[in-house]
Amino acid sequence: MPFSDIVRAVEDQFHRDSIPVLRRRGWRPRVIPYAGYGSAAPAAASARPDSGVGTPSGHSADGAPRDMARVLARMVMRPPNAPSEGPLFQRLPEELPATPQDARRQAAESLLEAQRGWRMFIDVPVPHLPVTVRLGGMSVRTRADREGYVDVVLRGHGLPPGWHEATLEAAGAAAVTTRVLVVAPGPRLGIVCDIDDTVMVSHVPRMFVAAWNQLVKYTSSREPVPGMAQLLTRVQQEHPGAPVIYLSTGAWNVVPTYRSFFERNGFPEGPMLMTDWGPTNTGLFRSGIEHKRTGLRRLMIDLPEVKWLLVGDDGQHDPLIYGEAAREHSDRVAAVAIRRLTPTEQVLAGTQLTHPAGLAPEARALAESGVPVAVGADGFELARSLRPEVLAAQLQQ
Template identity: 45%
Template sequence: MPRPHAAALLEDAYNRRKADVLRSRGWVTRLVPLTGYGSVSQLRVFGRVILTGGRPEDEPDAPTYAARLRAVELETRGWRAFFSTPAVDEPVTVRVNERIITTRTDRGGFIDLTVRGHGLAPGWHHIYIGSPKAETIDVPVLVVGTTVTHGIISDIDDTVLSTSLPRPLIAAWNTFVRSEGARRAVPGMATMYRELLAAHPDAPVIYLSTGAWNTAPWLTRFLRRNGYPPGPMLLTDWGPTNTGWFRSGQEHKTAQLHRLARELPHVKWLLVGDDGQHDPKIYTEFTTRRPDRVRGIAIRELSPGEQVLSHVIPVANDDLLPAPTEDLDVPVVRAPDGYGLARQVRELWQGDIPARTLARRASATVPSWEDPPAYLLPDPDER
């Protein structure tokens, strides 16, 4: 086995030293709830264990998942989320019904555990995660049934949430300074997702992003507060890895797309992203290899100003190095927000429409998001 990268060794040494100091000062461990998913045959369970200065017996009761999520988010919001101390190699117990599985956290304090033969029926469930030095918590998991044929895989940054990533100064300001309430949802996206789920209520929504797991608690609250449907998030662990200083966001997204295709082979996905980064390229490459797993691609077009904030120049990366979306056998639609995308996505969501047919329809009508139809207007609680 190759020796870990020097950056990973330095980070591990720093985390061990910091954890020893904090434990000597009375800090204890806390479990962070993360939503899992799976099929009827296997379940993917996520969680994280961090060190916290508050002792469980001194904290107010948090009987619900939302309350515990809020407690973690308040403790690790903003810049604190990126300086939380992981509990490395901490024993963790996962209980699914009467079955108990034991595992240990990785170098970032995370668990990513596959449980086979879980016995859960399709739908939403709660399982239990515990650790010897932390209070046991229940976390939601979504089991996708074998009869489900529709699903949504959605990017987060600049697709459902305006973040102006990855320009360093803007990203740092949004991440470390601005609060959850100051973030802005992309107009119409939540409404479009709810409309699609109204036609297929069992369709899973998977939020796939290159964002850090550290932000999962406040991201979950943001999605809920702005009317987005619940769903598992597939994020990544920022920082050094065993192979280099930083992990590849594109590789992360590509790997997760192919894993979802293997785990849920009966689902055809609507892939939703934006043209600010590499979503058109990633989705095109995946669709070329797995056309039977893709129902269509929906790309949110950033404005010139958003493109500048995203990567300095006022044009999309897709314009500089175009992904050959016109050669795909699945529909590809584009619009500046959810209202324009919804008009085009509705037909391909309801049935299999030839890509070129839908392309001709889309080119004949320029979507306008200044005057959306009444049934697509946001609900009052989405504003």
């Protein structure tokens, strides 16, 4: 038996043994929602399927509705007094506490945020828990996987473009809502953006990023890459309705940290597609490269009319992954933007120093793809290469 199978079996048994013990201590299942995305049907077919109204243009060749939504969540055990999973302390206080009561309240919120990091580090998932997901006029009954994750697609929701709320109801847990970004039909630009070392710098070795993100919860301890928020915001303003999807090899546990960081530093709101570390059917650890490759392919399938701007850094494998995607699907990639790390950041990222041209040698696929490539030390330099006319011309092809 492969060693990864043994580790996976031990992990599953530990979770099964832990849940009864936690229940006796008053812990209960809780739904941790994550933002999702979806597509809208053409306007001529916006009526819901059960109304008897609509045109065949709202369905694919096999008769299935063309509008879809991907809803994401996780089932975990939580004590009855556990704080909300949402950001508790997204901004520093605008003024000093005026009363002792205000001071105690601010101190309590800060303490909750600090302790939430180590608590999430030892999550106990609830595997195979029955869950009902409702969005628009549709509902789906499913079960969480062995790690407690729910990743379900609803079709025929009939919702217009924009942000909407989906409801998740799990056995033994309170119902929660999560947000889903429905992308408008028709050709348009979209943005796929990495997180660590692309928009956020932690100044710690890459191998310790997971512990840093989970244990050091204060968002003020993270430094945004200069100009990156402005770049993403500018592109989104120039292309109204452009979805921003953050695709990262970080763990799902740190989504609250990232969410607070994005809001604090003015980054556009968007779904985050993370990964879960640990043993799989094929190995002891999940492959970050394969996670990004699979995530990009999934986005191209789910949102077939979107042409993507791919934003990453040269500290790990983004040039290779994006280059492969651009070479194999040049009609679906508008441009690639690579942030060039400093020598110090390269060392912390665990890679060799950058190529003199600013890209690692493995990024030769980028040159073969034929799509525009921008390279810069920060968002301001990238913005000078990603001029509006460049992206506009790509969308016309």
